[in-house]
Amino acid sequence: MRHTLPIAPQFYVTAPQACPYLDNRRERKLFTALQGEHANTLNDTLSKQGFRRSQNVLYRPSCADCSACMSARIRVADFEPTRSQRKCLRRNAVLEREATSPWATEEQYELFRRYLDSRHADGGMADMDIFEFAAMIEETPVKSRVIEYWDRSGDRPQLIATCLTDVLDDGLSMVYSFYDPDWARNSLGSYIILDHVRIAQESGLPYVYLGYWVPGSPKMGYKAGFSGLEIFRGGNWQNLSPTEDYDADTHPLSVDPIAEQVARISLPDTRAPKE
Template sequence: MSDLAHIRLFATHPHGCSYLANEEATTVFVDPNQKIDAHLYSTLSESGFRRSGKHLYRPHCQSCKACVAARVPVKAFKPDRKQRKCWNRNADLAVSSSLGINTDEHYELYARYIEERHADGDMYPPSRDQYSSFLTREWGVTEYLEFRDQGRLVAVAVTDCMKNGYSAVYTFFDPTEERRSLGVYAVLWQIELTRRLNLDSVYLGYWIKHCSKMSYKTQYRPLELLIDNRWVRIN
């Protein structure tokens, strides 16, 4: 199915926004019974939908339009000086793709990351159930990129391969490895992977101008933002 008009959507009740103080958020979800494949997932991503666990969702707030879908057009992407240095600094890491991350090694890295980097967020405290449901493998498109330093797991990037590019679902890493800027490196790796496969874009989720946790996305240029249902390139 490619006609989005025939897809049922469900909306949450207004609730406190996780990103902006004093704002109310409403989210629409694709019907959980809707059959999803890579084609439909790609089409929904073009309309600003994002995956969390088994759910595809999009912000639908009444009084706020701060969440803007963002993607990097990989063929036009030019790394800046800091990004080039980050790429070279991590050249010693071995990167491979895994079919699953349901091991103690993976979970312990995730738990340390949440506890030290996101203790003020919705995913704290971490738990096995939350970890599995949030980073579940869905619809045969999910890959887990492992970054290892002489065999030691230092980062994992959860990414979905769609027909129109990759969707960077989530990255977690060793919080003691600040010098490596592993979050940046994971995005750069996904950009390069997308380019190698001759796909179009890396989808970064939502950019929020006045949220410091989301502001990093504008560091990848050019960037395309979904504004009034049209992708607009920012150089």
């Protein structure tokens, strides 16, 4: 049975809940289903407009009184590693990269649990069991890969880090990554991003999508340390400026009504070409 995506997919808004990035803020998301034969096309199109994927859903923050969450991506051609980033690459040179199909393993889940227990014990994923983890990895209607990083320098190979990555038509989208907390001094979060830049270079892809950058959030501040960084703001991609004040994006008047936001979303034309 063939499934086709409607010309105009339906968009919905989640109920407000506590913001994970800024204190005393409420978060809500605009989202739509990702399914059918045109899933890859919709994922490509909406990712360029600040959306992110979670299993078979595409979402974008759409808070009532704040627009601080801005999708961020690295322009690969303009990326130049800093001195500390070059050190990070050398420090982790022992790791071997393996790209696999999106299939969950016990090694991945064990690493995921250790990562959460160490760094995000009170986060929204803290209670995920192995079945929910498998769904996060495997329930993807688009072209996805699991990028694993192994240390084989000892007697027994060890899985050190993992990243679930979508392959878009213009880049790599890092959906979710986690790593061994015992390797925290190796700056593995930064290393995974740096290696994805290398993968994009090898593949001829112009961008690496990092998720959201949030001004004023310590959790997201590290993304500003990557050169060639762009943010999706006001409906356009623009260079992240080290001198511009982004505080206005946390003001209630910075948010447009939901109907206006949806009306400005560009959707792919999935109609078959005329012969």
